[in-house]
Amino acid sequence: MNVVLAHLNAYVAVFLMVTGLFTVVNRGNLIKKLVGLSIFQTSVYLLYLSPGKIIGGTAPIIADRYEIYSNPLPHVLILTAIVVGVATLALGLALVVRIQEAYGSIEEDDVHRQSAPGEARQGGANGGEAP
Amino acid sequence: MTGVTSESIVLFVNTALLLLMCAAALGVVRLRNLFAVVMLGGVYSFLMASLMVALDAVDVGMTETAVGAGISVVLMLSVLGLTKTREAAPRHRPLVALVVSAVVAVSLLYASGDLPPFGDPAAPAHQHVAPEYLARAPVETGAPNIVTAVLASYRGYDTLGETAVILTGGIGVLVLLLGARRRRGGVRQGGAGESPEGTGAPMLRDTVILRVGAKILLPFILLFALYVQFHGDFGPGGGFQAGVAAATGVVLYALVFGVASAQRVAPVRVVLVMVPLGVLIYAGTGLAGMLAGGNYLDYSVLAHDPVHGQHWGIFAVESGVFVTVSGTMLAIFYAFAGRRQAREEEGAGR
Amino acid sequence: MIIANLPALQVVVPLVAAPLCAIFRAGHRPWRITLAASWAAFACAVALMRRVLDEGTVSYMLGGWEAPLGIEYRIDTLNAFVLLVVTGVGAVIVPYAKRSVESEIQPDRRGWFYTMFLLCLAGLLGVTITGDAFNIFVFLEISSLSSYVLIALGRDRRALVASYQYLIMGTIGATFIVIGIGLLWTMTGTLNLADLASRVRTMEGAPSVLSALAFLTVGISLKLALFPLHLWLPNAYASAPSTASAFLAGTATKVAIYLFFRFFFTVFGGENFVSKTPIPEMFLVLSLCAMFVAATVAVFQEDVKRMLAYSSVAQIGYITLGISLGTQTALAGSIVHLLNHAIMKAGLFLLVGCMVFRVRGFRVEDLAGIGHRMPLTMGAFTLLGLSMLGVPGTVGFVSKWYLGVAAADLGQWWLVGFIMLSSLITMLYMGRIVEVAYFRVPSGAAATATEAPAGLLVPGLVLAGASLWFGLDTSFSLGLANRAAAALVAGVF
Numbered sequence: 001m002n003v004v005l006a007h008l009n010a011y012v013a014v015f016l017m018v019t020g021l022f023t024v025v026n027r028g029n030l031i032k033k034l035v036g037l038s039i040f041q042t043s044v045y046l047l048y049l050s051p052g053k054i055i056g057g058t059a060p061i062i063a064d065r066y067e068i069y070s071n072p073l074p075h076v077l078i079l080t081a082i083v084v085g086v087a088t089l090a091l092g093l094a095l096v097v098r099i100q101e102a103y104g105s106i107e108e109d110d111v112h113r114q115s116a117p118g119e120a121r122q123g124g125a126n127g128g129e130a131p
Numbered sequence: 132m133t134g135v136t137s138e139s140i141v142l143f144v145n146t147a148l149l150l151l152m153c154a155a156a157l158g159v160v161r162l163r164n165l166f167a168v169v170m171l172g173g174v175y176s177f178l179m180a181s182l183m184v185a186l187d188a189v190d191v192g193m194t195e196t197a198v199g200a201g202i203s204v205v206l207m208l209s210v211l212g213l214t215k216t217r218e219a220a221p222r223h224r225p226l227v228a229l230v231v232s233a234v235v236a237v238s239l240l241y242a243s244g245d246l247p248p249f250g251d252p253a254a255p256a257h258q259h260v261a262p263e264y265l266a267r268a269p270v271e272t273g274a275p276n277i278v279t280a281v282l283a284s285y286r287g288y289d290t291l292g293e294t295a296v297i298l299t300g301g302i303g304v305l306v307l308l309l310g311a312r313r314r315r316g317g318v319r320q321g322g323a324g325e326s327p328e329g330t331g332a333p334m335l336r337d338t339v340i341l342r343v344g345a346k347i348l349l350p351f352i353l354l355f356a357l358y359v360q361f362h363g364d365f366g367p368g369g370g371f372q373a374g375v376a377a378a379t380g381v382v383l384y385a386l387v388f389g390v391a392s393a394q395r396v397a398p399v400r401v402v403l404v405m406v407p408l409g410v411l412i413y414a415g416t417g418l419a420g421m422l423a424g425g426n427y428l429d430y431s432v433l434a435h436d437p438v439h440g441q442h443w444g445i446f447a448v449e450s451g452v453f454v455t456v457s458g459t460m461l462a463i464f465y466a467f468a469g470r471r472q473a474r475e476e477e478g479a480g481r
Numbered sequence: 482m483i484i485a486n487l488p489a490l491q492v493v494v495p496l497v498a499a500p501l502c503a504i505f506r507a508g509h510r511p512w513r514i515t516l517a518a519s520w521a522a523f524a525c526a527v528a529l530m531r532r533v534l535d536e537g538t539v540s541y542m543l544g545g546w547e548a549p550l551g552i553e554y555r556i557d558t559l560n561a562f563v564l565l566v567v568t569g570v571g572a573v574i575v576p577y578a579k580r581s582v583e584s585e586i587q588p589d590r591r592g593w594f595y596t597m598f599l600l601c602l603a604g605l606l607g608v609t610i611t612g613d614a615f616n617i618f619v620f621l622e623i624s625s626l627s628s629y630v631l632i633a634l635g636r637d638r639r640a641l642v643a644s645y646q647y648l649i650m651g652t653i654g655a656t657f658i659v660i661g662i663g664l665l666w667t668m669t670g671t672l673n674l675a676d677l678a679s680r681v682r683t684m685e686g687a688p689s690v691l692s693a694l695a696f697l698t699v700g701i702s703l704k705l706a707l708f709p710l711h712l713w714l715p716n717a718y719a720s721a722p723s724t725a726s727a728f729l730a731g732t733a734t735k736v737a738i739y740l741f742f743r744f745f746f747t748v749f750g751g752e753n754f755v756s757k758t759p760i761p762e763m764f765l766v767l768s769l770c771a772m773f774v775a776a777t778v779a780v781f782q783e784d785v786k787r788m789l790a791y792s793s794v795a796q797i798g799y800i801t802l803g804i805s806l807g808t809q810t811a812l813a814g815s816i817v818h819l820l821n822h823a824i825m826k827a828g829l830f831l832l833v834g835c836m837v838f839r840v841r842g843f844r845v846e847d848l849a850g851i852g853h854r855m856p857l858t859m860g861a862f863t864l865l866g867l868s869m870l871g872v873p874g875t876v877g878f879v880s881k882w883y884l885g886v887a888a889a890d891l892g893q894w895w896l897v898g899f900i901m902l903s904s905l906i907t908m909l910y911m912g913r914i915v916e917v918a919y920f921r922v923p924s925g926a927a928a929t930a931t932e933a934p935a936g937l938l939v940p941g942l943v944l945a946g947a948s949l950w951f952g953l954d955t956s957f958s959l960g961l962a963n964r965a966a967a968a969l970v971a972g973v974f
Contacts, residue, residue, distance in 0.1 A: 010243040012149040017660075018236045019156040024649060026228035029218040031165055031210065033649060035172045039156055041656055042179050042199065044663065045191070051667045053186040054257065055138050055250030060187070060277040061366065062269045068252070070187035071261045072277040073666075076286055077615055078191050079278075080293045081659060083371060084622045086198045087300025088652050090463050091629055093210045094307040095645045097470060100214045102638035107219045115639045242664055242692030259670035260549050267550075288543040288552045292607065292619035295496060299600050299623055302503055303630035306593045407500030407596075414497045417489075420545075421482065427489035429545035 009050035016043035030099065030106040034092045041085045048074040048081075141185065141250075148182040163218040165211055173204035189367040190278045193359075197375040202460055205382060209467040213474065272441040274364040282369065283445040287428050290448065291413050294455050301406045301459030308466040345387040352380035360453055364442075370449040374456025382464050390468045402461050409455025416447040487532070488541035488554040491525040491564065492607045492620075494518050499599035506592025512579050515595045519575045519602065523568040530561040530961075538974065540612070548612065549673035555612030557974060559965035562816065563609045563739045566823050570731035571602050577831055577940040578724040584838060585722045586634055594634060598728065601627040605736045612974075614662045614672045617740065618655065621704070625651045628733060631725040632717045643716035650713045654703025661697035664689050675974050678748045685750075691758065697744055698760065705737035707801060708771035711794045718790035719843075723834030726786060730793055731827030735819045738800050742812070745804065746969040756807060764805035769899060771798030776906040780913070784843050785833050788910055789826065792869070795903070796822050799884060802896075806887050812966035814883030817958050821876035824951065825865050828944030832862045835933035835941060840926045845914060850923025852915075854930040857938060859918050861945035866911035868948040871904045875952035879959065 020043060023036025052071035060072035096106055103111050155175040159168050176199030183192035247254035268280035282290050360373035385393035417428040424432050430444025431437035498518035502511040532539055533556055541554040586594050604624025608617050633644035666672055668689050669680040684690045706714040718726045772795050779791035803815030835858045840847050852859040868875035881900055888896035932938060951958050
């Protein structure tokens with residue numbers, strides 16, 4: 001039991017990562033894939049933050065009454081990772097909106113069926129000089 | 132039961148939050164109503180943020196709340212307004228996904244075999260660079276919040292990259308969503324008396340509680356954003372959290388009173404300049420350090436003594452981050468909202 | 482001051498030019514800013530290479546903080562070489578971009594196109610030049626996100642799907658890389674590559690370190706489009722605007738390969754560590770699959786750009802083949818193929834762009850008879866095609882020769898045979914285009930086509946010339962490649 005508790009964060013992080021990864025890789029709805037991607041990325045943060053915690057420590061803001069502080073480095077890294085994640089999500093969502101307009105569907109099977117190579121190109125989505 | 136120690140409280144909270152997150156994640160996998168999926172995603176982010184606070188990562192928890200449980204949910208809901216809200220029934224067995232997930236799970240579990248136990252202060256991660264940060268940062272940068280000191284100064288270059296990532300994402304969304312419906316180019320400039328229906332918020336304006344509540348909250352939200360921005364050296368906070376909070380305030384206003392009203396407060400042209408401007412401020416601070424004789428992003432040379440230089444440097448770069456983050460979040464919101472308005476105007480015109 | 486801060490300026494110049502393009506979006510200003518920035522970046526790379534050849538490894542502390550507290554830029558022969566390749570390709574492509582972007586991108590988006598281009602360039606340079614693991618991730622994502630946007634600006638709606646697919650696979654890859662870096666940090670407490678190297682060497686065989694290696698390998702393979710994780714590449718390169726295809730084909734995968742070199746040999750200890758895992762054998766199998774399967778698929782493509790894209794997947798197989806062999810000669814062959822493939826593939830995409838500019842079609846049939854109407858373009862294309870085959874005197878020959886010698890040194894004669902066999906398949910698809918271009922009667926748009934405008938044609942001709950120049954005078958490229966390979970094998974950074 002102690003072993004499980006000692007590594008509980010790691011095991012749950014693995015479970016969450018895999019759940020998110022499954023949702024992303026699975027062929028289905030484009031928005032759901034993005035939600036799955038978001039869950040996958042967020043659970044990786046646990047992998048960084050859990051080892052940073054020190055039992056009996058506090059947040060790494062220096063104040064006179066505390067002596068033990070948790071590790072500040074993963075906090076910095078994860079802040080960056082969160083921001084990168086939301087930028088990716090915003091781009092992904094913008095693509096989904098455009099795909100919906102161009103294909104009329106956001107189910108991956110439909111979209112791939114409609115865009116099989118060799119099929120006649122339908123309606124420029126971006127057009128060169130065309131207005 | 133022997134005395135409840137702080138350690139056992141930490142473990143209890145930890146475990147409870149983890150189990151709830153598992154439940155939320157499973158819900159995302161199983162449910163096909165996309166609205167529910169998006170909301171569960173937001174719930175998951177909020178639980179993660181709470182867990183982060185429990186793990187002493189307060190800056191990160193604040194950012195995750197603002198970004199993951201706030202902005203992300205708003206964006207996904209606005210996209211749902213533009214697409215269908217139900218996922219189609221699955222047509223085939225998810226074999227590939229299951230195999231990939233299984234392999235990844237096994238590799239990670241194998242890796243966790245020799246990871247140090249949770250909360251152990253003797254772990255290798257705590258021996259090398261971290262104690263140096265804790266010892267040196269308050270003295271060299273004058274900022275008690277070590278995370279801000281590391282983020283803005285020691286690893287400030289990473290943060291410049293991060294701000295560039297936001298720039299990339301923001302401009303990417305603008306490129307994809309602006310103008311291409313080919314009716315009128317540019318972000319929709321809403322008319323004066325326009326109803327908020329264009330933002331997918333029918334009749335919100337007529338709900339007294341929301342109207343009054345939004346008007347009361349908005350100044351506090353903006354004040355909070357400024358507080359978080361300037362107090363980031365001394366408490367949890369900094370450019371990102373402040374930028375997202377400020378943008379959220381304007382988004383709230385837009386949701387209740389219409390995008391047109393919000394664009395009178397934060398015009399599109401100003402927002403479009405803010406997005407790249409913050410990166411220029413940040414990179415410019417680095418160049419200033421170079422011109423003053425130091426390396427790129429060396430703040431110690433910016434003032435008469437190194438600690439003051441660090442103060443100014445951190446202030447400048449955090450301001451740059453604030454400008455780009457708030458500008459980008461707003462620009463992205465305008466882009467999505469504008470798309471919806473364009474589509475509705477097209478539909479009405481037929 | 483400039484000389485001392487060259488490492489920082491290498492990345493900062495394009496990074497600052499990008500938001501400037503976003504602000505000054507009118508008329509030709511974005512293009513001019515991009516031209517200045519990309520040529521300045523190339524000059525920077527040349528100067529850095531000189532410094533590395535004179536002084537050895539260059540180290541630069543960003544923010545003035547010493548590693549591992551701060552982020553370090555660390556440049557040795559290998560990444561100076563990659564910097565030259567990336568900036569060189571960029572510098573050649575930007576003049577091409579002027580007419581190409583005008584014909585393929587709507588006016589109100591051109592400024593932002595250049596912003597994304599510069600961000601991609603800055604990101605790739607940032608990945609190459611840094612000595613900090615997490616910094617690699619941040620700049621890798623800058624380059625990836627901007628590539629997603631560049632691709633999505635392509636000609637029809639399939640560009641959107643290609644971009645989304647690339648986004649999903651690329652982000653999974655980046656997250657795997659983050660997982661790998663996280664595991665390494667948890668066990669060592671540091672993010673600096675040189676520091677990691679010294680600590681990881683003492684931990685051979687630890688499960689977490691092996692796992693970290695596995696995740697890094699899969700993550701980088703996704704970015705690299707190593708078979709079978711290459712599914713995003715053909716769609717992406719085929720649908721993207723011509724400038725973007727040429728630039729990405731010449732640079733993005735090269736930087737991903739550089740990450741393999743850096744992690745396998747410098748951090749994890751190359752000879753000692755990696756050869757005790759199944760990675761070399763796996764890479765051998767996957768490389769051969771890439772070389773043969775992808776090349777065969779290329780033969781049956783109707784769309785010229787898709788054909789070239791599959792060809793890229795096959796060529797990446799050559800480079801990973803060198804990694805799997807692991808000797809200095811093999812690594813030198815791989816490193817020199819970084820340069821050679823960049824020249825060949827970027828050149829091919831540029832020339833195809835010229836043809837498409839006139840003919841307005843992307844299918845092989847559309848190019849019927851074009852060899853007579855656009856002799857310079859097709860002549861350069863044929864020269865590059867011969868180079869892809871590995872005809873002596875061209876760059877393609879140099880890489881294949883080195884890989885063959887490396888295989889022979891190890892006694893793997895069957896491998897030499899396979900390398901020659903793969904050239905035959907290359908001949909099938911490149912030959913198909915050449916045959917259609919010269920031996921068919923021009924029809925439709927091809928009948929009235931004339932040479933492409935100089936702005937579009939000259940960069941392609943320059944690259945075709947380079948494939949001959951560096952094929953005949955190999956002292957520069959091979960000299961650097963050997964120097965870099967020796968450092969890798971010795972585990973020196």
